[in-house]
Amino acid sequence: MRVDRVKYRLICAVSGAALLALAACGEKKQAAPPPGPVQVGVVTVQPQSVAVDTELPGRTTPYRVAEVRARVDGIVLKRNFVEGSDVKEGQVLYQIDPAPYQAALMSAQATLAKAQASLTSSRAQAGRYKTLVAANAVSKQSYDDAVATQGQGQADVAAGQAAVRTAEINLGYTTVRSPIAGRIGKASVTEGAYVQSSAATLLATVQQIAPLYVDLTQSSNALLRMRRNLAAGSLQSAGANATKVALVLDDGTVMPDTGHLEFTDVTVDQNTGTTTVRAVFPNAQRNLLPGMFVRARVQEATNDRALLVPMQGVTRDQKGIPTAMVVGADNKVELRNLTTTQTIGSKWVVTAGLNPGDRVIVEGTQKAKPGQTVSPVAANLPAPSSVSADSSGADGGKDGATTMAASAVAGASAAPAVGASSTLQ
Structure with missing residues (x-):
């Protein structure tokens, strides 16, 4: 009996301690303060x-192309250039055998001298007959014949002069010169080859590559869209007659020189729905060669009311629509559907869904929920790297084409573009 009584007291003591511990835990749970609002990083869009x-x-x-062809018949005696080198305007390229043309020139000069001598004689005779006919010493017919002979002599002299000039020109054609300055290609003929003027034998081709043309293609639909945006005032012309173009090679290299827009073609290709845009680049280092595939970044307008949102603050819903969470005036989270057009570095240009002064959550988006109260703080983001937009974005370039409204509408222009080309719809 004594042992059972001891066990009973121990059980009661343990139970009492457990009850006290549970009571203490309950008191601690009730005393814990409620959690505060979630802290999120925001950017204020302006x-x-x-x-x-x-x-x-x-x-x-090429900026200019000159096909050097034979203009006289003859044997090529000498080639005076190195294939692939730069040549100057007027530089001697070939020498065709001049001997036959020198002989022709000498013959023409002799014929001219004979005509001039004959003219001197006929002129003197006509002068004498003029005096004699006044005294009725010679007939009127004889005087008229003397005057006609003088005129014939003058015509022979003029023909002789023309023949001499023709012979001089042909002799000059035996020395083949470059009509333009540029880079010459391979020689089409060698020494000893017989060339003909009637066949216009090709001797060589000279191409001017500094400056250089770049023929680009643009979509007519994108052109019309840009025109509408300029007319509506959502975009502004960047300035007349100063459109700048940056050139990107096929391997992604950006050329240090910038070109300018020359013109936009007035005809749209019926098969592709595109038109041609021509730009001019200085190509001072002559790194660009004719026929290279390139990409040109053309800055064509400005958007004075653009709202820029970092990419980490923009997500897609299940339908693929871009959305962002905005902190309202009461610090409650709102979910907004956005309309984006293009990118600027790591930011989207938003044209609908946001208002100036809105606070967009860019840090802690995974913790914030629509309708939740949050504690907004300024986000710590790196400085932007550029301020130019790529108009091939979601709403500005759905057909994948590009536009040239700055030149086609108002001759608009701006500095070289460096915008990204990713899209969001």
Whole structure:
């Protein structure tokens, strides 16, 4: 009995301790303070002036092309250039055998001298007959014949002079010169070859590659869209007669020189729905060669009311629509559907869904929920790297084409474009 009583007391003591511990835990749970609002990083969007640029594919073409052809018949005696080298305007390229043309010139000169001598005689005779006919010493017919002979002599002298000039020209054609300055290609003939003027034998081709043309293609639909945006005032012309173009090679290298827009063709290709845009590049280092595939970034307009949102603050919903979470005036989270057009570095240009002064969550988006109260703080983001926009974005370039409204509408222009080309719809 004594042992059972001891066990009973121990059980009661343990139970009492457990009850006290549970009570203490309950008191601690009730005393814990509620959690505070989630802290998120936000950026306040404000209208900015950004350049709208586009990237167009194209190929390089020579600024000028001169096909050097034979203009007289003869044997090529000498070639005076190195294939693939730069030549100057007027530089001697070939020497064709001049001997036959020197002989022809001498013959023409002799014929001219004979005509001049005959003219001197006939002129003197006509002068004498003029005096004699006044005294009725010779007949009127004889005087008229003397005057006619003098006129014939003058015509013979003029023909002789023309023949001499023709012979001089042909002799000059035996020395073949470059009509333009540029880079010469391979020689089409060698020494000893017989060339003909009637066949216009090709001797060589000279191409001017500094400066250089770049022929680009643009979509007519994108052109019309840019025109509408300029007319509506959502975009502004960047300035007349100063459109700048940056050139990107096929391997991604950006050329240090910038070109300018020359013109936009007035005809649209019926098969592709595109038109041609021509730009001019200085190509001072002559790194660009005719026929190369390139991409040109053309800055064609400016958007003075652009709202820029970092990419980490923009997500897609299940339908693929871009969305962003915005902190309202009461610090509650709102979900907004956005309309984006292009990118500027790591930011989207938003044209609908946001208002100036809105606070967009860019840090802690995974912790924030629509309707939740949050504690917004300024996000710590790196400084932007560029302020130019690529107009081939979601709503500005759905057909994948590009535009040239700056030149086609108002001769608009701006600085070289460096915008990204990714899209969001």
